[in-house]
Amino acid sequence: MTHADNERLLTLISEYLTFTPAAIQPEDVRSLAAECSLTPNEAYMALLAAHCGLDTSKPEDARLYRSYFPQMIRRHDPAVYEADAYFQAVKPAIGEKGRVDLVYERIEPMELFVADDFRQDDAGRILPHLGWFDRGFDFPAIREDGRVWMTVTPNEINTIQPAVKQSRGKVLTYGLGLGYYAFHCLLKEDVSSVAVVEKNPAVIDVFRRLLLPFFPRKDALHIVEADAFEYAEKTMPGEGFDTVFTDLWHDVADGIPLYRQMKALETPGPNYLYWIEKTLKFYME
Secondary structure, eight states, X not given: OHHHHHHHHHHHHHHHHHXXXXXXXXXXXXXXXXXXXXXXXXXXXXXXXXXXXXXXXXXXXXXXXXXXXXXXXXXXXXXXXXXXXXXXXXOOOOEEETXXXXXXXXXXXXXXXXXXXXXXXXXXXXXXXXXXXXXXXXXXXXXXXXXXXXXXXXXXXXXXXXXXXXXXXXXXXXXXXXXXXXXXXXXXXXXXXXXXXXXXXXXXXXXXXIIGGGOSOGGGEEEXXXXXXHHHHHTGGGSOOSEEEEOOOSSHHHHHHHHHHXXXXXXXXXXXXXXXXXXXXXXXX
């Protein structure tokens, strides 16, 4: 039963996030909360369940709702993320380089977003961490050929910070993005240097021109233009890195094969860390 519930719940949430993540409107939440004496989060959960096609008058749907929704959905405070050191320091101008451009995207009020890695409770239920804001939240993003590929959102902040805390010494990261992981590593006294392997020269150019000027300890940051897997196989083992963090995928869909490929290239010595590894493993299992 739990396995079937997990599959059904994840399918419903995935479809909502893919097709209608902003279907719930602020007035909907306010009206339902006032009419039914609910907290805003309770009203939001009820509306989300309805938009996902759950009919809580039916015992099976009511059970699924009670088992999952209260544990996985909560209102987040955008001010917490805006207080992040990266957001406070890095104020990029909008710019572009051919097929790659730096823009600002927005999470709208009441828009559902993935806030953190999946977790599993004692009953075996797989619980996505989902969130919503009561006001808009703007964040920087890099688009390639019009597709948002790299961002600094609550999900990136919450899933990358644990890796930052485990990082020390001579650090290597595969994937430049907007440099969130590298920025926070450079703030740490126990990190001596950060090397970043990025194969896209346009991304490197955008980063150097528009983001790097805001970074601390620029002399300790080294950007290597190379393919991550070739570097991992041929160069990395002899470089004496203490920490290796891989963030090469957009989401779970493209992440699983890349994660497996990089895991196969691990060598003794470094502490290997991977972005959204817990979520990847849930899908793999």
